[in-house]
Amino acid sequence: MTSLRWIYLGYNNLSGEIPEEIGNLTSLEHLDLVYNNLTGGIPPSLGNLTHLRYLFLYGNNLAGSIPGSIFGLRNLVSLDLSENSLSGEIPESISQLQSLEVLHLFSNNFTGEIPAGLSTLRRLQVLQLWSNRLTGQIPKDLGGKQSNLTVLDLSTNSLTGKIPETLCSSGGLFKLILFSNSLEGDIPESLSSCRSLKRVRLQNNKLSGELPPEFARLPLVYFMDISGNNFSGRIDQRQWEMPSLQMLNLGRNRFVGGLPESFGSDKLENLDLSENEFSGSIPAKFGALSELMLLKLSGNHISGDIPPEFSSCKKLVTLDLSRNQLTGPIPAELAQLPVLGQLDLSENKLSGEIPNGLGEIESLVQVNISHNHFRGSLPATGAFLALNATAIAGNNLCDLTTSTGLPPCGGANAKRSLIWHNYLVACILGTLAFIALIAYAVILMNRGRMSMEMKKVENLEDGLTWELRIFDSGKVWRSISMDEILGCRKDENLISKTGDSVSYRGDFSGTLFVVKEIRREMVMMSSFPASFWTEIGGIQHPNVVKLIGVLQSSKGLGFLVYEHVEGRKLIEVVRSLSWERRKRVAIGVAKALRFLHGRRSASRLVGCVSPDKVIVDGRDEPHLELSPLDLVGYETKGFVSSPHFGPGNNLHVYIYP
Numbered sequence: 227m228t229s230l231r232w233i234y235l236g237y238n239n240l241s242g243e244i245p246e247e248i249g250n251l252t253s254l255e256h257l258d259l260v261y262n263n264l265t266g267g268i269p270p271s272l273g274n275l276t277h278l279r280y281l282f283l284y285g286n287n288l289a290g291s292i293p294g295s296i297f298g299l300r301n302l303v304s305l306d307l308s309e310n311s312l313s314g315e316i317p318e319s320i321s322q323l324q325s326l327e328v329l330h331l332f333s334n335n336f337t338g339e340i341p342a343g344l345s346t347l348r349r350l351q352v353l354q355l356w357s358n359r360l361t362g363q364i365p366k367d368l369g370g371k372q373s374n375l376t377v378l379d380l381s382t383n384s385l386t387g388k389i390p391e392t393l394c395s396s397g398g399l400f401k402l403i404l405f406s407n408s409l410e411g412d413i414p415e416s417l418s419s420c421r422s423l424k425r426v427r428l429q430n431n432k433l434s435g436e437l438p439p440e441f442a443r444l445p446l447v448y449f450m451d452i453s454g455n456n457f458s459g460r461i462d463q464r465q466w467e468m469p470s471l472q473m474l475n476l477g478r479n480r481f482v483g484g485l486p487e488s489f490g491s492d493k494l495e496n497l498d499l500s501e502n503e504f505s506g507s508i509p510a511k512f513g514a515l516s517e518l519m520l521l522k523l524s525g526n527h528i529s530g531d532i533p534p535e536f537s538s539c540k541k542l543v544t545l546d547l548s549r550n551q552l553t554g555p556i557p558a559e560l561a562q563l564p565v566l567g568q569l570d571l572s573e574n575k576l577s578g579e580i581p582n583g584l585g586e587i588e589s590l591v592q593v594n595i596s597h598n599h600f601r602g603s604l605p606a607t608g609a610f611l612a613l614n615a616t617a618i619a620g621n622n623l624c625d626l627t628t629s630t631g632l633p634p635c636g637g638a639n640a641k642r643s644l645i646w647h648n649y650l651v652a653c654i655l656g657t658l659a660f661i662a663l664i665a666y667a668v669i670l671m672n673r674g675r676m677s678m679e680m681k682k683v684e685n686l687e688d689g690l691t692w693e694l695r696i697f698d699s700g701k702v703w704r705s706i707s708m709d710e711i712l713g714c715r716k717d718e719n720l721i722s723k724t725g726d727s728v729s730y731r732g733d734f735s736g737t738l739f740v741v742k743e744i745r746r747e748m749v750m751m752s753s754f755p756a757s758f759w760t761e762i763g764g765i766q767h768p769n770v771v772k773l774i775g776v777l778q779s780s781k782g783l784g785f786l787v788y789e790h791v792e793g794r795k796l797i798e799v800v801r802s803l804s805w806e807r808r809k810r811v812a813i814g815v816a817k818a819l820r821f822l823h824g825r826r827s828a829s830r831l832v833g834c835v836s837p838d839k840v841i842v843d844g845r846d847e848p849h850l851e852l853s854p855l856d857l858v859g860y861e862t863k864g865f866v867s868s869p870h871f872g873p874g875n876n877l878h879v880y881i882y883p
Contacts, residue, residue: 229253236260236282243267244283249274260306261285268307270295277301284308284330291315297322306330308354316355318343325349332356332379340365340380348372356381356403363387364409371395379403381427389413389433394420405429405451413438413452423447429475430454442490443467453477453498466490477501477522485528487511494518500546501525508547513538519821524548524570532576534559543821546570548594556581556595565766565821568592572617575599580623585610589766596620603635696775706734711777711785714741722795724838731790738790739774769818771841771851788851793843800837807846814848815840822852 230251240262248257249271255278264286272281273295281299284306291314292307302323313335320329321343329344332354339362344353351374360383369375373396381403388411393399400422409431417423418440426444429451436459437452447468453475460483461476468474471491475498484506485499494515504526512521513535519542528550536542537559543566552574560566561583567590577599584590585605593609597620604610604618606626615631625632692708714732721729721740728743766772777785796811803811819835841849 227251231277232256234258236262236285238262240264244269244272244288246271248272251275252277254278256280258282259286264288266290268293268296268312272296273298275299279303279325282306284310286310288312292317294319299323301325304328307334309333311335313337315339316341316360320344321346323347327374328352330354332358334358336360339363340368340385342367344368345370345373349374351375351398352377354379356383358383360385364390364404366390367392369393369395369399375399376422377401380407382406385409387411389417389428391416393417394422398422400424400446403427404431407431409433411435413441415440417441418444421445424470425449427451428455432456434458437461437464439464446470448493449473451475453479455479457481460484462486469493472496472517474498485509485523492516495541496520498522499526504528507531508533508552510535512536515539516541518542520544522546523550526550528552530554532557532560532571536560537562540564542566543589544568547574548572550574552576554578556584558583560584561587563587565589567821570594571598572596573598577601580604580610582607584608593617604632692777692779694775694777697773706775706787708777710734711741711775711787715743732787740788740790742786742788744784744786765822765852767818767821769814769848769850770822771849773852791841791843791849793841793849795838796840796842796848797837799842803846810846811840811842811848815850818848818850822850 228251231253232255233251234256236258237260240259241264243266244259244264246269248254249269252274254275257272257275257278257280260282262285264283266288267290268283268288270293272278273293276299278299279301280303281296282304286309288307288310289312292312294317296305297317297319300322303325304327305323306328308330309332311334312331315338316331316336318341320341324347326347327349329350329352333356336355336358338360340355340360342365344350345365345367353375354377356379360380362385364380364385364387368390369378370392375393375396376398378393378399378401382405385407387409389404389409391414393402393414394416397420399420402417402423402425405427406429409428410433412435413428413433415438418438421444423444424446426447426449430453432455433452434456437457442461442464443466445468448470449472451473454477457476457479458481461481462484466486466488467490469491470493471489472493473496474489474494475496477498478501481502481504483504485504485508487509488511489497492515495517496519497515498520500522501524504523505528507530508523508528510533512518513533516539518539521542521544524546525548528547529552531554532547532552534557536545536557540563542563545566545568548570549572552571553576555578556571556576558581560569561581564587566587569584569590569592572594573596575598579602580595580600582605584593585607587608590609593613594617596617600621600623603624603626604613618632623632624635626635694708694711696706711732714730716730719730719732721731723729730741730743732739732741771791772789773786774789775787777787800808815835835850839851841851843849
């Protein structure tokens with residue numbers, strides 16, 4: 227088939243070696259063998275394919291070095307050999323590929339230096355060599371004036387020396403990724419005037435000096451991470467004008483002085499200034515960051531009060547102010563944060579009582595208030611019911627529920643504290659306070675137990691014991707029964723059917739809900755600790771379908787009860803979605819995953835995410851449908867745990883038709 231011009235065999239399960247005979251197909255222009263199980267080396271005979279423009283071999287198990295004949299393919303536009311086990315050095319003869327626009331060699335075992343000949347490839351736009359074992363310096367002329375370089379990723383190697391001045395000389399560089407190397411010196415002045423930059427990741431190097439003033443005025447940068455370096459100086463005495471900025475991480479450096487009142491962006495979602503030497507107070511204007519989801523100021527010398535203006539950050543999920551010198555009480559206004567999931571105020575000088583409203587935040591799952599000067603009782607609701615001793619140590623607190631190991635409120639410690647505050651009336655009010663607190667504790671303990679209990683029902687017809695757990699605290703759902711859930715299983719209520727589940731629409735007291743029958747054995751609910759169910763019930767996010775409850779029989783039959791979301795599954799509509807609509811869906815799914823991964827430990831990651839678990843509503847807003855089986859620690863199911871998603875890692879969401 228010597229006239230063959232295109233071969234696309236990617237995304238299959240092909241094994242063995244690439245046949246030498248492919249080199250006889252001299253008319254070939256496109257060769258795509260990606261994501262198979264191919265082994266062995268790259269056949270030198272591919273050098274005979276002089277018309278070849280695209281060579282894609284990524285995602286296999288190829289080994290050995292790149293044959294020298296490959297570098298004689300003068301018409302090659304894109305060469306992607308990434309995600310293999312290739313080794314050896316990248317030869318200088320790569321400079322012969324003068325038509326090359328894209329070079330992907332990342333995720334291999336290449337060693338040696340980056341060839342200087344790459345600087346002579348004037349058409350090269352994308353160069354990605356990350357996750358290899360490359361050493362030496364970045365070629366000093368890379369990205370020069372005659373270059374078309376737009377994307378450069380050399381991260382996770384062992385590169386040394388300085389960042390070249392030439393990287394943005396062409397004026398087109400928009401993605402610069404150099405993290406996890408051993409680069410040193412200052413940020414080049416030329417990068418400060420690189421107004422095409424959009425994404426900058428220089429973290430975990432040995433860079434030093436002060437930030438150039440113009441580096442804080444890059445109009446298109448939406449993601450900047452320079453954490454884990456030796457940068458110093460002040461950042462509050464310059465004008466920050468970064469209107470596109472969404473993520474800024476300056477953590478683990480040696481910055482001093484006060485915090486800037488603004489970073490010139492109303493789109494900021496993640497702000498990490500931790501592990502520096504910042505001082506002064508937290509600017510009240512941080513409360514104007516309406517898109518903020520993560521704020522980390524831990525490990526500094528910040529003093530003063532916690533601004534009550536934080537209550538305006540309605541999307542805030544993580545707030546970490548630990549290891550500072552903050553004083554005063556916790557603002558009661560923090561209870562107005564509807565999706566707050568993690569709160570760390572430990573190792574400060576905060577005082578007063580814990581606002582009861584914090585216990586009413588349903589999304590709050592992790593709290594640390596240790597080593598402060600708090601007094602009084604802990605809220606007997608929400609996340610405070612599951613606190614361990616280390617999260618509250620070093621205070622003068624008492625417990626209404628006896629679940630934390632603190633002395634009970636009204637005991638000897640509490641009485642001594644009361645006498646210390648008001649000696650003259652202690653004899654009269656102490657007894658009354660003791661009686662009132664004991665009565666209040668009994669009520670709250672009973673209420674807490676009720677909310678954590680499972681309803682157990684014996685069914686005489688089938689001899690099964692059913693367990694029903696309701697997570698939603700609303701009055702409507704607390705009164706729903708097993709029969710009303712099982713009664714939805716009618717043909718006229720059918721929504722969808724897959725290999726392992728069937729979904730039905732239900733109506734309870736005028737409120738629609740969805741019942742999903744799981745056609746595979748579920749792990750028994752009682753085998754999970756109470757903290758797990760508290761975590762499940764606390765999940766609230768606009769892109770996550772709310773799980774109302776779980777019904778399960780003693781034989782493992784399971785039914786999940788969800789809120790009703792009007793829409794269609796992504797797998798049903800993806801073919802009809804335009805690029806802009808797909809983009810909106812992908813962003814929504816990414817936000818849901820970031821929220822879920824960011825609030826959960828590495829042993830409880832979100833898995834089993836697929837297009838049939840995403841509901842797209844009429845506004846193209848996606849809603850991720852999860853079940854407890856997706857959220858349990860994978861070690862209990864025999865699965866391999868997926869990589870943890872955190873502030874330092876990328877998250878990619880692909881939607882294929």
